[in-house]
Amino acid sequence: MISENLKKLEDRIGEICLKSGRNRSEIKLIAVSKTQPVEVIQEVLNYGLKELGENKAQELRDKSELIKEDFRWHFIGHLQTNKVKYVINSADYIHAVDSIKLADEINRKAEQINKKQKILLEIKTSGETAKLGLDNEKEIFEVAEFCKGSSNLNLTGLMTMAPYTDDVNVVRNCFIKLREIKEKLTNNGYMLTELSMGMTNDYQIAIEEGATMIRIGTAIFGSR
Numbered sequence: 001m002i003s004e005n006l007k008k009l010e011d012r013i014g015e016i017c018l019k020s021g022r023n024r025s026e027i028k029l030i031a032v033s034k035t036q037p038v039e040v041i042q043e044v045l046n047y048g049l050k051e052l053g054e055n056k057a058q059e060l061r062d063k064s065e066l067i068k069e070d071f072r073w074h075f076i077g078h079l080q081t082n083k084v085k086y087v088i089n090s091a092d093y094i095h096a097v098d099s100i101k102l103a104d105e106i107n108r109k110a111e112q113i114n115k116k117q118k119i120l121l122e123i124k125t126s127g128e129t130a131k132l133g134l135d136n137e138k139e140i141f142e143v144a145e146f147c148k149g150s151s152n153l154n155l156t157g158l159m160t161m162a163p164y165t166d167d168v169n170v171v172r173n174c175f176i177k178l179r180e181i182k183e184k185l186t187n188n189g190y191m192l193t194e195l196s197m198g199m200t201n202d203y204q205i206a207i208e209e210g211a212t213m214i215r216i217g218t219a220i221f222g223s224r
């Protein structure tokens with residue numbers, strides 16, 4: 001079932017890329033394997049996918065100890081500073097950095113193991129109070145500046161979550177906003193390349209608006 005889902009998903013991504021003038025090779029497909037057992041994840045790896053996403057720190061640590069193949073972990077959830085230690089060894093990317101305090105802790109822990117940690121800043125593009133992330137421009141620039149000055153951080157891009165709604169304009173505006181903030185940072189000398197945006201319900205719009213990383217759970221594994 002998973003290989004069929006992946007095949008369908010790949011076909012769909014291919015169509016969207018073609019229609020929107022994107023190159024498939026610019027987009028990383030991250031299989032969000034949260035709550036899925038190792039045997040199920042193995043099917044994704046057998047299919048040839050190389051990027052896995054988790055949103056709980058201990059779950060990422062435990063799974064990374066069990067799965068030894070050649071692939072990359074993305075930590076996509078909210079990370080508390082006291083849990084950085086669980087993800088620092090195995091996370092290729094940490095997607096949702098939303099404060100100087102967290103960036104500082106990641107930098108310290110990365111320094112201890114002599115790693116340059118790739119990170120993204122989480123931006124609240126929706127204005128929803130329940131959502132996490134940085135939402136004011138001054139703060140975004142402050143955190144970006146802190147990351148730039150941290151020896152063991154590599155700030156590679158921005159991440160966001162659109163609200164869960166059928167209103168495609170609301171979703172599209174979130175993704176456009178993320179792209180515009182990235183452009184603003186780039187114009188100010190920050191070397192950002194990644195836009196992590198798009199999930200099962202909205203990855204089509206995200207690809208159209210420039211996503212370089214899409215985070216897909218349900219369309220691959222079925223509903224949780």
Ligand SMILES: *Cc1c(COP(=O)(O)O)cnc(C)c1O
Nearest residue numbers: 032055076199200215216217218
């Ligand atoms: C669960 C999750 C996803 C994947 O969601 P689906 O709707 O199942 O594709 C993507 N991003 C984050 C941050 C998540 O927590």
